[in-house]
Amino acid sequence: MSDPTRHDLLQRMIEESKRMVAFTGAGISAESGIPTYRGDDGLWNKYDPVKFANINHFFKQPDYYWNFFKEVRYPVIHRARPNKAHAALAQLEQKGKLKTVITQNIDGLQQAAGSQHVLELHGNTRRIVCLKCGQCHSMEDVYEQLDTRLPPLCPDCNGTLKPDVVFFGESLPTDVLEDAISASQSCDLFLVVGSSLVVQPAATLPVTARQHGARVVIINRDPTPLDGIAELVFHSSASEVLGCLV
Template structure:
């Protein structure tokens, strides 16, 4: 299937990063028991108490993101891009692991938790800068204008970036194969993209541990961890 395709779009969710040690909010084995996602990931709560997010960042999120490394699936997708077969990765993840694996054409629907910006003047900061500032500030304040700094991610209560969604739809409508990796396909509007790809004539492959609402439409469904499968599919097909 990969060998025959010329314009692949990969659609990735939390499952692709699970083997990197990044848990989802549910089934995380107590990782988020101290901090409520409905609070640290809510724009309304952030406006009311930004300190809550920054405590969570300092005690939990930073180390999780800083230590995470790409899986074989991330590297396999980067290799497909290098070969000119994969046009774009559309991801629901905010961990930045696709870039770390070497991919360049990545559409991050929900932003990237390695980036930060000031709500006052829009000055940008990276993960290391945010980590340094949170050691002495709570919440973190912009050194230029005194505005509150936040992560460059889409929080609960915010809309997805329109430009990113538009680009994702354009890539979806022109692909000949969409590979879904590690997404339950229940979060909309992002989950509508595989359906759009299939409707536009593309083949659809879904690799996810649990059933998804679009399994019946897919040309291939694999309920298995993706890393070794993707590595075999990419490098063995080359041979």
Template sequence: MSNPNPHDDLRQLVAAASHMVAFTGAGISAESGIPTYRGDDGLWNKYDPAKFANIDNFYKDPGYYWNFFREVRYPAISKAQPNDAHTALAELEAKGILKAVITQNIDGLQQAAGSKNVLELHGNTRRIICLQCSRQRAMDDVYQQLDTELPPTCPSCGGTLKPDVVFFGESLPADVLEGAVAAAQACDLFLVVGSSLVVQPAAGLPALARRNGARLVIINRDPTPLDQMADLVFNQRASDVLRTVSS
């Protein structure tokens, strides 16, 4: 696009869109204080995901994960609040412009900002499930339980509790992935926000949208493998870009 102000170009794309879909990754929540997974300060540079986020290891020693959750994950997620980027997407949905948010995030901040149609590819750590009876509990309640029981067990049946998230070695929920694919195929504007676009199969969704005729915009602090495919690329903070679109 030829406009010397790419923010104007983005506003024009949004104004022309009849079916816009957003795809969010860890970068959008970094501004809320939740560490990203990759990059110099990424979580997986400090904690080996093969140990802390692998489903086989969880089954072998759930207490190992729950200690990591108590010391590292809960303090960041429990304090986090939606930032301007989350709010901007929620406002675009409320205006009828944005039809769905597909997210790789497990923090629930997009829903907290007011979004209704959120497809959580990797689950939500604020939901804790029993692997035996499937009862759900709130993250805060289970955190309190960790003071006296590690790993925590289900109060109903004594079964193992696990955050309702996708660990390495697990498949994405089929119904959510199917919904995300349908959204990518149906949209005429696909907006990537805060994703490095390296984790498959989710990272293939922008290319799928492009092949089906959608315009593609990528907002991410670092370059991604799909930048050359995009109509617009912003290597900026998500809130700085989206604030100009929703206002």
């Protein structure tokens, strides 16, 4: 009898799991047409993160961010659709296998695929929050302002609007991070999908899971610093690996 393939091994690990957690990064959404931040074609090569993604610069020169939002962020997010990997994770949740998705992504595609229990470590760019009255607005409503008003203002109180995402210089939401750590500590299978595992503190979550006895699987096109702790590693497309499992 021949040895099982790595896909067969992954299938078996998922079937044996009772408390599976998935951790997703930019690589899964890149397959839906959303650019990653790092790498040869990453956003950091085209836009200065000190200006584009720093909270101090956002308040100092908000027009810089909102021009980026108008020209790049909104069109890309607006046309993006969940891919096979997003759909596979949603189906695994519906089957009762996947308990939680922890994501570094801010695009909302995992929820659009049907996932219900998603922990967003870095927020969601589809939500725009008023820093004065606290009201949330859709990115579509805010986008409509940008032809006539820059920066946009809250339609309810004329307060400052900010995308509900974590900028450089801001801390991750404590409650979400605590829930992510708890999920990592209690899972028996930790599946990394499309993360380079270099952004802290999120990159420590696979280590936390491993230290608490979970099996770790990494699916990412490029090698990661944590490949050595994984029981199974795929340097492949997330859609190719996950799409054939469910």
